[in-house]
Amino acid sequence: MFDIVYTHPDFILINKHPDVSVHKDDGDTMLLAEVAKRSGDEQLYLIHRLDKMTSGLLLLGRNAASASELSQLFSAREVEKYYLAIGSKKPKKKQGLVSGDMERSRRSSWKLINSQRNPAITQFQSLAGEPGQRLFLCKPHTGKTHQIRVALKSIGSPILGDPIYNASSAADRGYLHAFAIRFVYQQQNYSFIVDPRNTPSLGDKWNQTSICQGIETWLTPWELSWPKLNK
Numbered sequence: 001m002f003d004i005v006y007t008h009p010d011f012i013l014i015n016k017h018p019d020v021s022v023h024k025d026d027g028d029t030m031l032l033a034e035v036a037k038r039s040g041d042e043q044l045y046l047i048h049r050l051d052k053m054t055s056g057l058l059l060l061g062r063n064a065a066s067a068s069e070l071s072q073l074f075s076a077r078e079v080e081k082y083y084l085a086i087g088s089k090k091p092k093k094k095q096g097l098v099s100g101d102m103e104r105s106r107r108s109s110w111k112l113i114n115s116q117r118n119p120a121i122t123q124f125q126s127l128a129g130e131p132g133q134r135l136f137l138c139k140p141h142t143g144k145t146h147q148i149r150v151a152l153k154s155i156g157s158p159i160l161g162d163p164i165y166n167a168s169s170a171a172d173r174g175y176l177h178a179f180a181i182r183f184v185y186q187q188q189n190y191s192f193i194v195d196p197r198n199t200p201s202l203g204d205k206w207n208q209t210s211i212c213q214g215i216e217t218w219l220t221p222w223e224l225s226w227p228k229l230n231k
Contacts, residue, residue, distance in 0.1 A: 001034060002058075005192060010066035010185070011047075011059055012039055015194045017201045018055040018173040022046065035060060048074050048143060053162065055202050056083070056178025056194050073183055077141060080182040082221040083148055084196065086175035086205055087126070087134040087157030088166055095125045097229075098151035102144050109164050110146045112154045120144040122151040123226055127214040130205075133160065135214040137179075137221060141229060148176060160205065173203045180221050193219065 001020050006013040014035055016022070022031055032044045044060045045067030061067025073079050098112070099119045105111040112120070121141040129135045134157050138148045146165075152158060153165045161171030182191040196202040197212055205211060218224065 002031065004035070004038065005057065005194060007039065008062075010063065011061050011070060012041075012044065013181075013192055014058050014060065016050055016055055016058045016178075018053055018203065021052045022049050022058070032060065047071050048079075050178055051146065051149070051176070053174035054083075054176045054178060055173075055196065057081075057181045057192060058178065059181070070183075070185065073185070074143065078183065080180075080222055081140055081178065082180040082218075083136075083138045083140070084175075084177045084179045084206075084215065084218075085136040085138060085148060085152060086129060086160045086211065087136055087152050088132065088160045088169045089134070089157045090132075091126060091134055091152070091155045091157040093155060096123070097227075098122045098124070098154055100154075102147070102150060107164075110144075110150050112150050120147045120151065121229070122148055123229070124151070125218075125224065126157075127210075127217070129211050129214070130208050133208075133211075135211050137218050137224075139221070139226060149174075171203075171205065175203060175205060177202065177206075179218075182222050191222070195219070 003015040005015050036044045047059045047070045099121045100112040101115045102110045102120050123139040126134050126136045149165050158166035159176050160169050161174040177196045180193045196206040
């Protein structure tokens with residue numbers, strides 16, 4: 001269900017496994033309660049969210065004060081987040097920016113529209129994957145529901161195994177992973193990476209030769225060349 005990556009007096013960072021819900025739904029065990037059992041906390045606080053299909057780094061507060069302070073960092077866009085994804089088709093562009101408002105579409109899906117009133121903003125880079133696939137490194141600047149999944153679909157490369165935006169693709173999971181996070185908390189710098197390779201619970205396609213080689217080049221994603229965005 002999860003692995004504990006780092007324990008701080010004020011927060012815990014876990015690696016959430018794919019197909020584990022952050023909230024209790026459909027009879028799922030409440031993730032925070034399970035982490036608290038292992039960490040010995042009476043209560044943990046959710047700072048941000050990951051979709052059920054998404055694996056990777058999830059930050060949890062250990063007390064109300066730290067949870068509030070960390071949540072404010074996210075709200076102020078002072079937390080750098082990086083995601084890995086495997087797209088199932090050749091994208092319309094190999095790198096750049098996807099920006100647009102999101103609105104509800106059919107069932108539980110969302111779609112990107114052209115207006116920019118309160119846009120979802122995602123920068124991305126990509127490398128060749130296995131035949132018919134593309135490896136993406138995404139840097140979201142906002143935190144909208146399904147943001148990266150919709151962004152990659154909008155450029156013609158929906159995520160492999162995504163049950164909503166790429167239902168016809170067969171895979172052992174939806175290949176979106178919260179790969180890295182960096183932030184400053186109480187004047188201390190923190191940066192973490194969870195490399196999905198060679199971890200069976202995170203899916204086997206990260207170990208494909210070209211995907212593996214691509215991840216190797218991105219192990220310090222904050223040092224890559226990311227064009228500055230106008231605030």
